[in-house]
Amino acid sequence: MKAVRKGRFFIIIIMEDTSKKSVLAMEGYAVRTKGISERVQKITVSAIKEMMMLGLSYPDAVSFGQGTPSFRTPAHIRGRVKKELDENPHIGKYSPMSGYKIFRDAAAKALLEKRGISANSDREIYITAGAMEAISTAVLTVVNPGDEVLVTSPCFPSHIEQITLAGGIPVFVPLIEEEGWKLDTDGFKKAITKKTKAMIISNPSNPGGAVFPKEDQLKLAEFALAHGSIVITDEPYDFLVYDNREFYSLTNVPDLKNQRISCFSLSKEYAMTGFRIGYVYAEEGFVNQMLKVHDAIAVCASGLSQYAGLEALMGPQECVDEFREEFAKRRDLICSYFDEISDLFSYQKPQGAYYIFPKVIPSVESYEFCIRLLKEARVVLVPGDAFGPTGKGHVRFSFACSQEDISEGMQRIIKWWKENK
Template identity: 50%
Template sequence: MDRSVYAGVGKKEDTAGIAKRVAQISVSAIKQMPVLASKLEECISLGQGIPSFGTPSFIRKRIIAALENDDLIGKYSLQPGIPELKREIAGYLRRDRGIAVDPESELFVSCGAMEALAGVISTIVERDDEVLIPSPNYSSHIEQILFAEGKPVFVPLIEEEGWRLDMEGFRKALTKKTKAILLCNPMNPTGAVFPEKDLKALAEMALDRNLFIISDEAYDFLLYDRLPHFSLASIPELKENLITCKSFSKMYCMTGWRVGYMVAAARIVDQVLKVHDAFAICAPTISQ
């Protein structure tokens, strides 16, 4: 079945000679719809997660100063990211999130959380590996798994309980091929913030089965109704099994700047950096 929205407007894909891992995936409808809408007048987007206001002035002023005075701004940064930024990220995680991270070995700066997620999945998922995903979920996560030749296995959220994780559903979905769990918290698209109790149960299950948990936390600051955000990275025992991806896109209105970061055990970071090097070299220096 052609999952591309383009099929509905008469555009057919010619995949002759194209690798199956690419031919089987689609640009997500979230990205395709703005392209279609750009051909019309007075369309209002209620879909994609783009802040409605601009990048803060203090960031833009710093960029202007760098463009005028920093001769290195147009060059590659170090592959894992600018050391000063990495130290600032580690300080923020320790100060505001209570998460201890070695900036030298346990994090790197990526081209947004999306590139970090794609790199992680390409690093740990092999052909026919199964990745458990709460459903509904962010569509691009599915394409990333398929591109790595893995199999997304959907575990429906419990809608009547505020889109909570279905722990029994996760347990039933486990097989010998299960390699990882991919989680978005707070959840895109439901907006649910998963309770600490449920997340700890998920962590216990992952440790028991030696599974990876990939945690997409791009929305961790968007909290309403006084709901607390619990990060799995605050569980020390989970360190060897957890990869956390975060982004500046939403927090600082920098969706087009393409800068985020990944946090994990040093041995995992070392491996994901191979993919990062092959596909991107480094995050944009000007954005860092």
């Protein structure tokens, strides 16, 4: 990995696969190179999933790893799926490639009601097997080999893999940690070059937990418009903002319509990560191109999951309020534990989403630190280096797990720290 500092931001060029760390490779998993394409040699399984896989060998471990809400999928959503299984003769069959019209209409209605956006459900929306399929498709659809794609640092690790898979070069623009992982809009401005094809923006952000203010995002929109860059939004945590902060999304900037692909997930809002369901809202020309990739990699989203998603969007919404309140409690709980070990971690209090990304105060290599904590304290964390260069010496905690798990896991870390500091 080659890092070039230019003012406040880094440009990182991933030169070879050997520069990419892999928890699984470090732990002895077979790494084949013979016959493997260059693009795949350059990427890794996201460190989040690598740590989860490794964690499976320690069944007693408490997981702060993958961001899976502890809640059961609400009963009315499960009930709708059961009803369709009983009554809908087409339920086991391929859906139209772009998804059932009834779900596309529901997605359009949700966009209108929650965001004030008027979308054509036949031409501007299609249903995906989760937002990850949407984003990987978006990147494959717009990024040519050698194109630069701006991401924040830290960012969601899979965005790095998705860009690299398409032959693109992730360009990291560091967030400002000491200001709560705030956007460095000036950094974005400086990072844009003739090679910049796109930027991927996730708000509320993962792993920093920042909620980007409207004025900062409007600056990004201004740069994107001035340079013709395509804006890809990844918005799984749009429902989860704390302390009555204002939520704003680049999906709401009308002028960006012709150069924006918005990716939505139902996974976190409705505790249905395993259903693999989301949708894309974009200009018709983008949708028609993206459907080519969607067809080649997925055919269509699971029909059952489409009905689950339909029920999630159209059914009662009280569950979301309950989840939001509980996540706020979990945030306060985990922060109270961090306050007890302020000589091990320094943290920025999350403004949204359910992640916290503390800096490890003693100098550590984040992969080794996470492996060590798994083996010695039986907790799953995710190494910060996987989230971009600014993640060095940091670790990510998901507090989507129960309060009991948060207490148990944090107490294990506190005990470990007492024994090892």
